[in-house]
Amino acid sequence: xxxxxxxxxxxxxxxxxxxxxxxxxxxxxxxxxxxxxxxxxxxxxxxxxxxxxxxxxxxxxxxxxxxxxxxxxxxxxxxxxxxxxxxxxxxxxxxxxxxxxxxxxxxxxxxxxxxxxxxxxxxxxxxxxxxxxxxx
Amino acid sequence: xxxxxxxxxxxxxxxxxxxxxxxxxxxxxxxxxxxxxxxxxxxxxxxxxxxxxxxxxxxxxxxxxxxxxxxxxxxxxxxxxxxxxxxxxxxxxxxxxxxxxxxxxxxxxxxxxxxxxxxxxxxxxxxxxxxxxxxxxxxxxxxxxxxxxxxxxxxxxxxxxxxxxxxxxxxxxxxxxxxxxxxxxxxxxxxxxxxxxxxxxxxxxxxxxxxxxxxxxxxxxxxxxxxxxxxxxxxxxxxxxxxxxxxxxxxxxxxxxxxxxxxxxxxxxxxxxxxxxxxxxxxxxxxxxxxxxxxxxxxxxxxxxxxxxxxxxxxxxxxxxxxxxxxxxxxxxxxxxxxxxxxxxxxxxxxxxxxxxxxxxxxxxxxxxxxxxxxxxxxxxxxx
Numbered sequence: 001x002x003x004x005x006x007x008x009x010x011x012x013x014x015x016x017x018x019x020x021x022x023x024x025x026x027x028x029x030x031x032x033x034x035x036x037x038x039x040x041x042x043x044x045x046x047x048x049x050x051x052x053x054x055x056x057x058x059x060x061x062x063x064x065x066x067x068x069x070x071x072x073x074x075x076x077x078x079x080x081x082x083x084x085x086x087x088x089x090x091x092x093x094x095x096x097x098x099x100x101x102x103x104x105x106x107x108x109x110x111x112x113x114x115x116x117x118x119x120x121x122x123x124x125x126x127x128x129x130x131x132x133x134x135x136x
Numbered sequence: 137x138x139x140x141x142x143x144x145x146x147x148x149x150x151x152x153x154x155x156x157x158x159x160x161x162x163x164x165x166x167x168x169x170x171x172x173x174x175x176x177x178x179x180x181x182x183x184x185x186x187x188x189x190x191x192x193x194x195x196x197x198x199x200x201x202x203x204x205x206x207x208x209x210x211x212x213x214x215x216x217x218x219x220x221x222x223x224x225x226x227x228x229x230x231x232x233x234x235x236x237x238x239x240x241x242x243x244x245x246x247x248x249x250x251x252x253x254x255x256x257x258x259x260x261x262x263x264x265x266x267x268x269x270x271x272x273x274x275x276x277x278x279x280x281x282x283x284x285x286x287x288x289x290x291x292x293x294x295x296x297x298x299x300x301x302x303x304x305x306x307x308x309x310x311x312x313x314x315x316x317x318x319x320x321x322x323x324x325x326x327x328x329x330x331x332x333x334x335x336x337x338x339x340x341x342x343x344x345x346x347x348x349x350x351x352x353x354x355x356x357x358x359x360x361x362x363x364x365x366x367x368x369x370x371x372x373x374x375x376x377x378x379x380x381x382x383x384x385x386x387x388x389x390x391x392x393x394x395x396x397x398x399x400x401x402x403x404x405x406x407x408x409x410x411x412x413x414x415x416x417x418x419x420x421x422x423x424x425x426x427x428x429x430x431x432x433x434x435x436x437x438x439x440x441x442x443x444x445x446x447x448x449x450x451x452x453x454x455x456x457x458x459x460x461x462x463x464x465x466x467x468x469x470x471x472x473x474x475x476x477x478x479x480x481x482x483x484x485x486x487x488x489x490x491x492x493x494x495x496x497x498x499x500x501x502x503x504x505x506x507x508x509x510x511x512x513x514x515x516x517x518x519x520x
Contacts (some may be wrong), residue, residue: 007260009274041267041386067293067393069285070338075278087277089286089388099272099388112293129275 100130144230148177148356154471158350165352166246178367186241218507295442313465375409398512
């Protein structure tokens with residue numbers, strides 16, 4: 001990792017469609033073409049039926065807070081300016097979980113089960129990543 | 137079915153001094169600890185015919201063959217479970233010895249990390265972290281403290297576990313470190329000190345986090361039969377097991393974030409050993425973070441899921457309590473030796489070599505390991 005810049009995502013053949021979606025502001029998830037199981041993070045094989053056939057769906061982007069942590073220490077210098085920032089784990093409507101930042105305005109209401117909506121704003125290096133916001 | 141119960145023994149233990157910014161390389165620390173363990177067992181390095189090296193930065197078996205002039209290495213393996221590697225390696229060694237593949241297995245670990253890249257950077261070079269590295273690292277989920285914190289937060293929200301419960305674990309283990317001359321932490325701490333320590337990754341404060349340190353630790357495993365005639369009081373491995381959590385490469389995707397790999401291993405280990413929780417006189421529980429101790433206590437069945445906070449609250453983990461835990465000071469206050477120091481300490485306790493931290497009459501004890509994203513391993517050992 002460079003000491004100056006935030007690490008950037010490196011797409012793999014399995015995840016390229018996910019990151020293409022992020023670039024377009026869409027949360028895309030893998031769905032098994034054979035049995036329909038939706039999975040995340042992207043991986044080669046369906047854990048239920050072992051098929052490698054996959055299609056990509058546009059998720060609703062809605063989910064609920066499952067857990068979180070608030071970073072008060074920068075383990076990488078490029079994140080110092082972001083402190084404190086909140087990382088949340090989200091139970092997505094489609095089943096799998098996602099990890100993202102929680103937007104500042106939503107932090108005072110934070111609790112398990114809080115309904116959130118994803119968006120993909122660019123960070124200070126122009127990299128788009130998932131950000132969750134409390135739904136009103 | 138063949139069982140490994142009582143088949144193996146830890147016949148040699150060795151440790152270097154633990155320190156920060158050690159002048160020795162990881163390999164030299166590994167060699168120092170290995171020579172100490174082999175000598176402790178009353179063996180010569182050329183008696184070693186099996187090697188399971190520990191740690192991603194450690195040297196391969198060949199390096200020991202070269203440097204010790206080992207004439208006939210008959211068994212080598214890797215047990216890459218992060219901080220659970222040591223116990224997984226012990227189990228692997230007992231299996232190999234029981235099958236007649238070899239006689240004396242060396243399990244050497246060495247690390248020099250405190251002056252190099254910190255854990256937060258190092259882990260992302262490991263293949264088992266590739267999903268975290270791709271999806272979570274760019275968002276600022278970098279270090280183990282941040283990856284594990286949502287497990288602890290979920291537990292707190294679900295069960296009412298508090299930071300003061302975590303503090304009790306840190307304070308008790310620190311007390312034990314003060315009895316150990318080879319511990320990095322030299323000053324007592326109070327619950328209030330813990331509560332006032334700076335927040336790192338909420339809910340983890342500084343005193344919830346283990347140390348980064350340098351050193352070496354090594355074990356020699358032999359057959360329980362052979363161990364009768366060896367130099368040290370015999371410590372027999374009654375039961376062992378490893379367990380991998382659901383979604384082992386991503387904590388985020390784990391359906392029940394409060395259940396670690398050890399939850400799967402523990403029933404098997406107790407059954408193999410033929411002992412119950414009440415039989416355990418001393419416990420050395422992997423403590424990369426305070427919460428991980430609490431969660432393992434639940435996962436091993438010492439209390440129900442969610443009751444870990446009240447379970448530890450009365451000080452039962454302290455010397456003199458009903459389950460004295462981390463009598464050496466653990467990763468939190470002795471040194472981060474990948475849990476190898478936990479195995480060494482359990483052997484000392486069961487030999488009656490525990491020094492000022494000796495648990496009176498310790499006959500049966502357990503040791504756990506926790507690695508990477510929640511891999512678990514556990515062993516139950518007994519004296520005699």
